[in-house]
Amino acid sequence: MSKDPDIVFVRDQDAPLLPPPLMEQGLLGWFNQNILSTVNDFSSPGAAFRSVLMAVSTLAIVYYSIAVLWALVDFAVIEAVWSDPDGLKRTICTTEVAGGLQHDGWHGACWPLVVAKIKFLTYGAYPSEELWRVNLAGLMLIVGLVCLMFDRMPYRMPIGILMLTVYPILAFILLRGLGEGIGLPVVDTRDWGGVMVTLVVALTGIIASLPLGIILALGRQSDKPVIRMLSTMFIEFWRGIPLITVLFMASVALPLFLPKGVTIDNLLRALIGVTLFASAYMAEVIRGGLQAIDKGQYEAGKALGLSYWKTMRLIILPQALTYVIPGIVNTFIGLFKDTTLVAIIGLFDLLGAAQSAINDAAWSSPVQAITLYLFVAAFYFVCCLGMSRYSMRLERKLAKKDR
Amino acid sequence: MAKAKKTSTMQVSDELIISMKGVNKWFGSFHVLRDINLNVFKGERIIICGPSGSGKSTLIRCLNALEHHQDGDINILDVTLDNNVRNVEVIRRDVGMVFQQFNLFPHLSILENCILAPIWVKKMPRAEAVDLAMSLLERVKIPEQASKFPGQLSGGQQQRVAIARALCMNPEVMLFDEPTSALDPEMIKEVLDVMVELAESGMTMICVTHEMGFARKVANRVIFMDEGQIVEQNEPEAFFNNPKSDRTKLFLSQVLSH
Numbered sequence: 001m002s003k004d005p006d007i008v009f010v011r012d013q014d015a016p017l018l019p020p021p022l023m024e025q026g027l028l029g030w031f032n033q034n035i036l037s038t039v040n041d042f043s044s045p046g047a048a049f050r051s052v053l054m055a056v057s058t059l060a061i062v063y064y065s066i067a068v069l070w071a072l073v074d075f076a077v078i079e080a081v082w083s084d085p086d087g088l089k090r091t092i093c094t095t096e097v098a099g100g101l102q103h104d105g106w107h108g109a110c111w112p113l114v115v116a117k118i119k120f121l122t123y124g125a126y127p128s129e130e131l132w133r134v135n136l137a138g139l140m141l142i143v144g145l146v147c148l149m150f151d152r153m154p155y156r157m158p159i160g161i162l163m164l165t166v167y168p169i170l171a172f173i174l175l176r177g178l179g180e181g182i183g184l185p186v187v188d189t190r191d192w193g194g195v196m197v198t199l200v201v202a203l204t205g206i207i208a209s210l211p212l213g214i215i216l217a218l219g220r221q222s223d224k225p226v227i228r229m230l231s232t233m234f235i236e237f238w239r240g241i242p243l244i245t246v247l248f249m250a251s252v253a254l255p256l257f258l259p260k261g262v263t264i265d266n267l268l269r270a271l272i273g274v275t276l277f278a279s280a281y282m283a284e285v286i287r288g289g290l291q292a293i294d295k296g297q298y299e300a301g302k303a304l305g306l307s308y309w310k311t312m313r314l315i316i317l318p319q320a321l322t323y324v325i326p327g328i329v330n331t332f333i334g335l336f337k338d339t340t341l342v343a344i345i346g347l348f349d350l351l352g353a354a355q356s357a358i359n360d361a362a363w364s365s366p367v368q369a370i371t372l373y374l375f376v377a378a379f380y381f382v383c384c385l386g387m388s389r390y391s392m393r394l395e396r397k398l399a400k401k402d403r
Numbered sequence: 404m405a406k407a408k409k410t411s412t413m414q415v416s417d418e419l420i421i422s423m424k425g426v427n428k429w430f431g432s433f434h435v436l437r438d439i440n441l442n443v444f445k446g447e448r449i450i451i452c453g454p455s456g457s458g459k460s461t462l463i464r465c466l467n468a469l470e471h472h473q474d475g476d477i478n479i480l481d482v483t484l485d486n487n488v489r490n491v492e493v494i495r496r497d498v499g500m501v502f503q504q505f506n507l508f509p510h511l512s513i514l515e516n517c518i519l520a521p522i523w524v525k526k527m528p529r530a531e532a533v534d535l536a537m538s539l540l541e542r543v544k545i546p547e548q549a550s551k552f553p554g555q556l557s558g559g560q561q562q563r564v565a566i567a568r569a570l571c572m573n574p575e576v577m578l579f580d581e582p583t584s585a586l587d588p589e590m591i592k593e594v595l596d597v598m599v600e601l602a603e604s605g606m607t608m609i610c611v612t613h614e615m616g617f618a619r620k621v622a623n624r625v626i627f628m629d630e631g632q633i634v635e636q637n638e639p640e641a642f643f644n645n646p647k648s649d650r651t652k653l654f655l656s657q658v659l660s661h
Contacts, residue, residue, distance in 0.1 A: 294504075294506075296502060296504050296506035297506060297508065299469055299502065299506060300502065300506035300507075300508070302467075302468075302469060302495065303467055303469065303495060303498075303499070303500040303502075303569075304495065304519070304520035304524065304568070304569075304572060305492055305495040305496040305520060305524045305572065306519075306520065306523060306524060307492060310523050310524075314519060314523065315508055315519075318510050319508075319509070319510050322510065
């Protein structure tokens with residue numbers, strides 16, 4: 001019986017290797033696949049309706065995005081006032097109708113206001129002659145962080161340890177001062193303000209909450225019931241109260257519990273409250289990472305004779321923390337912005353300082369508030385975006401290692 | 404299948420290394436190990452086989468305290484396994500284990516996987532640990548992979564690294580928990596060759612496996628387990644050619660048919 005010719009096939013010549021069709025590659029390809037394909041299906045009334053809907057919404061989104069962006073650029077750059085050489089203050093930022101120099105209908109940012117207030121926004125009421133101390137502490141921080149970010153930096157580990165142990169003490173001595181004797185007069189935390197306070201609260205909260213969160217996460221997974229119960233109670237307690245309440249309680253309720261005459265510095269109360277609050281969130285993020293680790297990793301560590309803590313430190317935590325970098329950075333970013341709540345206990349962070357500047361009558365104008373809030377928003381946006389980008393870089397670097 | 408040369412190093416000594424007396428274990432109310440009595444002498448190569456769920460893995464996991472037995476005595480290398488954490492850690496240093504899923508540490512290179520335990524448990528200096536690891540990686544025939552990561556290696560290579568990692572601690576006993584069950588067929592041979600070489604060098608081995616060819620060549624004793632009990636044990640030739648229990652006969656007919 002002869003074979004059916006369609007079954008037998010042997011290739012004698014290779015099919016040509018071609019580039020993809022023009023409509024499928026590059027920018028045209030992206031447009032074709034993502035936009036055009038959503039609007040060109042008219043095979044049925046339902047599909048036609050969907051296509052028209054997609055086309056209308058795509059156009060609407062594009063239009064409004066451009067409109068909003070344009071409004072922002074118009075306000076902040078094009079119509080903005082950039083300098084105030086004659087010291088006119090409010091007159092240069094208000095329209096003629098209100099007694100100023102600008103034409104009617106003007107609406108733009110008043111950047112000279114920000115420039116004039118920049119010292120207050122950065123340092124608060126810190127005495128001018130002692131500002132060098134804040135600048136020095138800030139410089140050491142920047143240098144330390146930059147060193148730690150370079151992989152090939154020698155002595156990275158000692159630098160890291162120094163930054164975590166010695167720097168906080170140095171920063172404390174510099175910022176608060178010890179006394180007239182060594183040329184560092186005490187500057188009470190009541191006079192601190194602006195970006196300085198934001199960074200102090202945020203950095204302390206971020207750096208201190210990570211190890212505390214790790215310990216709590218490990219405690220919650222412990223096989224000893226007492227430790228597990230205590231960890232769970234701690235986490236649920238601090239997660240159940242809003243941060244603003246924590247700060248409020250720390251400020252108002254804490255003095256009632258302390259013996260007479262003993263006071264804890266207001267900023268310190270804020271730092272402790274923020275740290276404990278953040279560590280509860282951090283613990284849950286890390287616990288998610290711990291649960292994602294295959295049980296075999298624990299067993300392999302045990303089978304090799306490693307103790308519990310060595311297994312955690314060398315095998316489990318490096319993997320778990322890598323998994324949850326997005327979650328950790330997310331918590332950090334949230335914490336950074338939550339620092340604005342310290343206003344409730346009388347500390348002037350950046351937002352507090354900005355709000356105080358808004359009440360300055362010498363600069364009173366319709367754009368006074370908007371300009372300052374825009375500046376504060378830009379500052380937070382840049383910082384949070386920076387953290388976000390760095391975390392992506394970190395994730396990519398660590399992922400390369402695994403493959 | 405490499406033929407194991409029955410050299411003089413494959414002699415069994417009369418030094419008792421492991422003794423299990425009346426060991427019982429429960430998972431909740433499920434009686435997973437029933438009245439296990441087993442004596443293991445230095446130099447023995449024991450193969451444990453049986454249907455899944457028979458408790459074979461649980462048995463060897465009790466030997467290095469990955470599982471805790473609720474009844475009976477386990478005495479291994481002159482240490483009694485009980486709730487004492489110190490004892491457990493001492494035992495684990497001298498008992499090596501190779502897992503079905505390899506369990507290599509993915510965030511460390513092959514070399515770092517091997518030197519981790521000697522450095523952190525035995526406090527060996529790093530240079531010495533590296534030399535030891537490299538010599539063992541050569542023994543399992545993959546020294547050139549030392550700076551790669553586990554994710555870049557094939558299954559057979561990963562399992563050989565796992566064997567080298569366990570050997571870096573210079574154990575007295577090696578436990579194998581179905582080492583080739585997760586491997587593609589073409590990679591099983593390379594791992595079994597390493598295990599045969601290990602047996603020839605005189606290592607005491609307890610191996611849970613379905614590789615009957617390996618059992619025939621290398622084992623001095625084959626144990627059949629079913630439903631948590633040791634049903635039959637014998638020398639390999641006698642075990643395979645002349646099984647005595649009906650359950651053993653049934654199991655062998657299923658395993659050896661294909």
